[in-house]
Amino acid sequence: MAIQALDMQNQEMRSMGNNVVTSLREIVRPQNGAPVTNGKNLGYADSDSDSDSSQDFDTAGLTVDRILLLIERQNSKCTIYNDKVKRASRRINKLTRLLSRVASNQDAPGSRNGNDRPVADNAAVYAQPPTVAAGPAPATEAAEMSGPTVVAEPLPPGCATWKMKSRETIDSLYSFNVRNAGPLARKPRTLLMPPEGAEHGLAHTVIASTLDGKLHMFDKRHKRHFQSIGHEEMRNYWPEDMAWVTPTTLAVAAADKSCSANSNRGDTASLVPHQIALIYDCSKRKSRMTYKVQHLTENMPHDKGASVIYPFSAVSGDKTRWLTGGMDKRLFLWSYDGVFRGDENGAYSPVSHISVHAEHTAAIFAILYNPHSEILYTGGQDCRLVGWSFPGQKNVLPSEKREGRIRDLTAVPGQPHLMLIGFAENRKQLRLWDERTNRFVLELGDAPPGDAETSRADTTRYMHPSIHAGGYLVSMGHPRSGKIGIWDMRYTGVERAPTQQIEGHHTKRVIVAKFDEYRKQETLISISHDNTINFSDFKLSKGEECQDPGA
The missing domain is CATH 2.130.10.10 (YVTN repeat-like/Quinoprotein amine dehydrogenase)
Structure with a gap:
């Protein structure tokens, strides 16, 4: 995934959350510091959405501090859900790549990639033929790719499967x-x-x-x-x-x-x-x-x-x-x-x-x-x-x-x-x-x-x-x-x-x-x-x- 796209997405998410909280603080700030008792005090017009939101909270006796606290909690939930979405997206990308490898193996019977096999904690470590990405993708290509481009590179001379601490x-x-x-x-x-x-x-x-x-x-x-x-x-x-x-x-x-x-150099000028x-x-x-x-x-x-x-x-x-x-x-x-x-x-x-x-x-x-x-x-x-x-x-x-x-x-x-x-x-x-x-x-x-x-x-x-x-x-x-x-x-x-x-x-x-x-x-x-x-x-x-x- 392109670094620049990730960086821009991360900054936009953070900026969006901060702007929402700042805007809501301005909206709910009362003129005289009195408790907010209903939607009209907040300047909202009566609507179906207002009646729906009133079912989530009991507006009686709510203060500005209480409302801000509730907003912060909802903002935290948004952050948690955003993280879950990101993890789910990464999981989908991994499964997509796995699907491609499995499909390739089925098309070519007898071929198997040793790198896909899970390694137990006590398993011996072997050197396997490489399957590596060609390199980090530029931002223009990343949007069109669900995962990194994977190519098989030829083994260098003398590079074969070997096992650590296995020979005398x-x-x-x-x-x-x-x-x-x-x-x-x-x-x-x-x-x-x-x-x-x-x-x-x-x-x-x-x-x-x-x-x-x-x-x-x-x-x-x-x-x-x-x-x-x-x-x-x-x-x-x-x-x-x-x-x-x-x-x-x-x-x-x-x-x-x-x-x-x-440095003893005299030409620092x-x-x-x-x-x-x-x-x-x-x-x-x-x-x-x-x-x-x-x-x-x-x-x-x-x-x-x-x-x-x-x-x-x-x-x-x-x-x-x-x-x-x-x-x-x-x-x-x-x-x-x-x-x-x-x-x-x-x-x-x-x-x-x-x-x-x-x-x-x-x-x-x-x-x-x-x-x-x-x-x-x-x-x-x-x-x-x-x-x-x-x-x-x-x-x-x-x-x-x-x-x-x-x-x-x-x-x-x-x-x-x-x-x-x-x-x-x-x-x-x-x-x-x-x-x-x-x-x-x-x-x-x-x-x-x-x-x-x-x-x-x-x-x-x-x-x-x-x-x-x-x-x-x-x-x-x-x-x-x-x-x-x-x-x-x-x-x-x-x-x-x-x-x-x-x-x-x-x-x-x-x-x-x-x-x-x-x-x-x-x-x-x-x-x-x-x-x-x-x-x-x-x-x-x-x-x-x-x-x-x-x-």
């Missing part, structure tokens, strides 16, 4: 060929893979942001650096986060000025006050990327800057949308129509932003939308996981605190019901969430030895995991060393420790090591606090014996 063997990485793509001047902050649907050179462009305010471009085919966008163009303290919002448009969140105490910058019209030819930069100086909804960007829908119809979570606990949906344009004077195409919800009590660090269930998940420093239902316009999860600060939310390839949640804690940093039971079904982590004070120093919200295309292998850097931990979630002892520790060829903590594949060659692309980026080609060996990680 693992898939292990071996035969590494590591190539350092060059040093970075400052510590890296984020690593961004190529955009989906990109053409030509952009489809092979990996971007790393650093604390000197630069964006560094690397060609993953040749494993080398080819270009940087400097601070003189970005004009921020440093990029806090970034995301491709279209195949040719990169959105970059600027670090808030309250974080500038950590060149900074442009903004929260989001768009690098648009991107194109790469012959080892050179062309682009334009526009700072959205007229759109600054966050009080303390944006901490995370999420491409809510790369392109939906003629509208481009993305989400930002802020240090101010707020979540905003941004959008613009058509093709984005800007000029040298700072003017640009109209960009809108609307508030989605205010369920968090601290900074938001992670966003993930599940098109299968139409739920938007967010997490952050308040240790709360919020599941915002777009059809219901409410949080469908309890507001209880989890066991740690949530730093990232990652979808599991090939399984729309599972979500990997990362915690900025010193143990059990990764936990697998099953949407069908709304509970954790697996806990992973790499706890370094040491006292509580030392362990707290090992936590950071900038470390992130990566999931292999097969869906069951997870990578994450070690909290203290330059090694990379690998977890095979099918292994029976996977919760004790990583099933494999590989040498990342870094001297300090690895921020992220992302799985990637190009021409059947699999690679781990890693960035580290030693200011380096490595491309590590590897091979995958299946069915290997695992040295007990808990031994």
Whole structure:
């Protein structure tokens, strides 16, 4: 269901209720404060409707306060009934989609979708082939649709049905060929893979942001650096986060000025006050990327800057949308129509932003939308996981605190019901969430030895995991060393420790090591606090014996 339509409907319902109460207050206000004894005192003409309404209430001795109280009660009943109507409407939509699936199964005997089967609380969790929505529908299409458009996507290579903690063997990485793509001047902050649907050179462009305010471009085919966008163009303290919002448009969140105490840059006069910058019209030819930069100086909804960007829908119809979570606990949906344009004077195409919800009590660090269930998940420093239902316009999860600060939310390839949640804690940093039971079904982590004070120093919200295309292998850097931990979630002892520790060829903590594949060659692309980026080609060996990680 389209967000804008839901937002307008919600505002209209609230406004209608408030206007009714206000109007009735004006109508029933007496001139001298005397009790109202009959309909004529209210200025009503005698009619059949008046006689009918008189049967509902005994007008003798009614005062203005009493009538207002009755009005408030009726208004509350209207609200309750409206909620019931909304729930009934959602139920009808679900039954309609179920009817379509059942009819399809009857037309094609022998076919069955495993995702439709209910899951018991004690049932084993399997990875099933995906059936996911194509993406959030634009407002113009939502009115014509009774439910989300559902399409079957092909499984990625190596993605098959698998069961957690069911095997005594693992898939292990071996035969590494590591190539350092060059040093970075400052510590890296984020690593961004190529955009989906990109053409030509952009489809092979990996971007790393650093604390000197630069964006560094690397060609993953040749494993080398080819270009940087400097601070003189970005004009921020440093990029806090970034995301491709279209195949040719990169959105970059600027670090808030309250974080500038950590910056020793002396050219603060060149900074442009903004929260989001768009690098648009991107194109790469012959080892050179062309682009334009526009700072959205007229759109600054966050009080303390944006901490995370999420491409809510790369392109939906003629509208481009993305989400930002802020240090101010707020979540905003941004959008613009058509093709984005800007000029040298700072003017640009109209960009809108609307508030989605205010369920968090601290900074938001992670966003993930599940098109299968139409739920938007967010997490952050308040240790709360919020599941915002777009059809219901409410949080469908309890507001209880989890066991740690949530730093990232990652979808599991090939399984729309599972979500990997990362915690900025010193143990059990990764936990697998099953949407069908709304509970954790697996806990992973790499706890370094040491006292509580030392362990707290090992936590950071900038470390992130990566999931292999097969869906069951997870990578994450070690909290203290330059090694990379690998977890095979099918292994029976996977919760004790990583099933494999590989040498990342870094001297300090690895921020992220992302799985990637190009021409059947699999690679781990890693960035580290030693200011380096490595491309590590590897091979995958299946069915290997695992040295007990808990031994």
